[in-house]
Amino acid sequence: MSLYLYNTLTRKKEPFTPLHPPYVGMYVCGPTVYGDPHLGHARAAITFDVLFRYLRYLGYQVRYVRNITDVGHLEGDADEGEDKILKKARLEKVEPIEIAQRYTALYHKAMDALNVLRPSVEPTATGHIAQQIAMIERILQNGYAYEVNGSVYLDVEKYRQDYPYGILSGRNIEELIAGSRELEGQAEKKHPWDFALWKRAEPTHLMQWDSPWGRGFPGWHIECSAMSIHYLGVPFDIHGGGLDLIFPHHEAEIAQAHACFGPEAHHQARFWIHNNLVTIEGQKMSKSLGNFITIEEIFTGRHPKLSRGYPPMALRFLFLQAHYRSTVDFSEEALSAAYKGYLRLMTAFERLKEVRPHTYSSFSVSAWRERVFTALHDDLNTAAALAAFFEQTEDILRLRRQEIFLTPEDLSLLQKTWQEVLIDILGLIPLTQVEWHRWKIAIELLIRLRREARAAKNYSLADLLRDELQNMGVRLLDFPDETLWEMHE
Ligand SMILES: [Zn+2]
Incomplete structure (x- = not known):
């Protein structure tokens, strides 16, 4: 059974094999910290966290690089507008590095709470000016x-003579021409769809470096390449x-990769x-639109669309219940x-630890396990994998x-x-680690x-206790010889 992943470049699911096994190199665009x-x-980080965890589970040695964009990301896509970090720094009257460090720290804090593993390397754009x-x-x-x-621009017309531009997005140059506007500062480009590799900085610009073309700063795209x-x-x-x-x-x-390294770059x-x-x-x-929700607002409940706060695992589970290539529509x-x-699966996970073995088996565990891994191998179908776990909660009770x-x-x-898939691969935090005892x-x-x-x-007292437990989110399962329970919110 091999892992199939959907490749946007070829528009199909392809079996994953690394270029240099057992090593896997993975790069994911990180946040612009402003x-x-x-x-x-949260969704991007959790998606690639699951892929990172799964590749490691499959035995690969993964070098996972996720960057921090701390310069060069402008407000507009067409090299126009202010640098996002500089703008925030100007509004708050602090140095750009203070903005970058503050929001990098907040990003780490939120991702740690969501149980997203730190990448192997987390480079910053300002730390790699020489490479750019x-x-x-x-x-x-x-x-x-x-x-x-x-300023230096990539000459898209020249590039198109040797390579197809638009191969990833499926856009053609005619659409690009129709979609490009004449903007301030665009006049110096040969064509509006050329894009900046390096931008000249005005003397007052707060983030600038020496280059062979004078003082300036890098374009956002060249950072990631x-x-x-x-x-x-x-x-x-x-x-x-x-x-x-x-x-x-x-x-x-x-x-950029082809323009720099030639056809051997193979689409980077x-x-x-x-x-x-x-x-x-x-x-x-x-x-x-006023519907912007931060991760902190999910945790505290301080948002007009929320009546209360939710623990990080609620959000992680929300994303895992959808396939990563489907949209997730958020609502309370x-x-x-x-x-x-999440609570239902995690209470079943705790109950499973209490089960005692017997001399024979009533059902096939390996067939069920295969169903779970077939789902994960099918382009990380976490939704189908979780469905298989839900179906088993009744059996665990029995x-x-x-x-x-x-x-x-x-x-x-x-x-x-249960341990491998829910805890190690999907990254859910078991109840034993969240004040469960x-x-x-x-x-x-x-x-x-x-x-x-x-x-x-004393039935009135018994009913009162049942109602109070219900209010605590505990559902009781009465049997003649014992009462079991599960968290039900
Ligand atoms: Zn990027």
């Missing part, structure tokens, strides 16, 4: 770029990011993988349902009640699969008191 981390950041300049020089030498007034190739070589195995980065960002990266990466976006109640998430209802689903049975080997295979002691004490009240025919 604002609070939001739902879009070297790449631009080589592109100039190869004749695919031109310098005007201290330079950092990925510096750490992973070219071509490397996997380049990832959100769907919104396909054009122009990733298309530009591919052009073998697999181009893109996660879909998050919508809010059917609408695009944007600051101007969906988040709350995801939290219930195993615990000794109505059905498993041999010691089957039981340990079942426990192992204290909860468990209190809940089981209340259940014991209720059973004693019923035995003493």
Whole structure:
């Protein structure tokens, strides 16, 4: 069974094999650190965290590079507008590096809470100016770029004579021409669809470096080509990011790699993988629509669309319940349902530890396990994998009640699969790590008191205790000899 991944470049699912096994090089576009981390950041980070964890589980040695963009990301796609970090620094009257460091720290804090593993390398654009300049020089030498007034642009027309531009996004040059506007500062480009590799800085510009073309700063696209190739070589195995980065960002990266290294660059990466976006109640998430939700607001509940805060695992589970190439429509209802689903699986996981083995098995664990891994191998279908776990929660209750049975080997295979898939690969945090023990002691004490009240025919007290437990989100499962329970929100 081999892992199939959907490659945006070829528009089909392809079996994944690394270029240099057992090593895998993966680069994912990280955040531009000028604002609070939001739902879009969480989705991209969780998508590639699962891929990172799964590749490691499959035995690969993965070098995962995810960058921090701390310069050069302008407000507009066509090299226009202010640098996002500089603008924030100006508004808050602080140095750009203070903005970058503050929002990098907040990003790390949010991702740690969501149990997203840190990448192997996390390079910053400002820390790799030399590599970017070297790449631009080589592109100039190869004749695919031109310098005007201290800025350098990639010559898309020249590039198109040798390579197809638009191969990743499927856009053709006619659409690009129709879509490009005449903007301020565009006049120095030969064609509006040429893009900046290096921009000349005004003397007042706060972030600028020496270059062969005078003082300036790099374009956003060249950062990712330079950092990925510096750490992973070219071509490397996997380049990832959100769907919104396909054009122009990733298309530009591919052009830069060919323009610098020639056809041997092979589209910079073998697999181009893109996660879909998050919508809010059917609408695009944007600051101007007032439906922008940060990760911190999910945790605290301080947002007009939320009635309360939710733990990080609710959000992680919400994304895992969808295929990464489908949109996720966010609403409090969906988040709350995801939290219930997480609690249900995690209580079943705890109950599974209490099951005792038997001399025969009532069902085939290996067939079920194969179904789970078939789903994961099919382009990381976490939604189908989770469905298989949900279907098994009833069986776990019956195993615990000794109505059905498993041999010691089957039981340990079942426990192992729950641990490997839910905890190690999907990155869910088990209840035992979230104050679970204290909860468990209190809940089981209340259940014991209720059973004693019923035995003493004190039904009003028994009902009161049942209602209180219900309010705590605990659903009781009464059997003649014992009462089991599960978290139900
Ligand atoms: Zn990037």
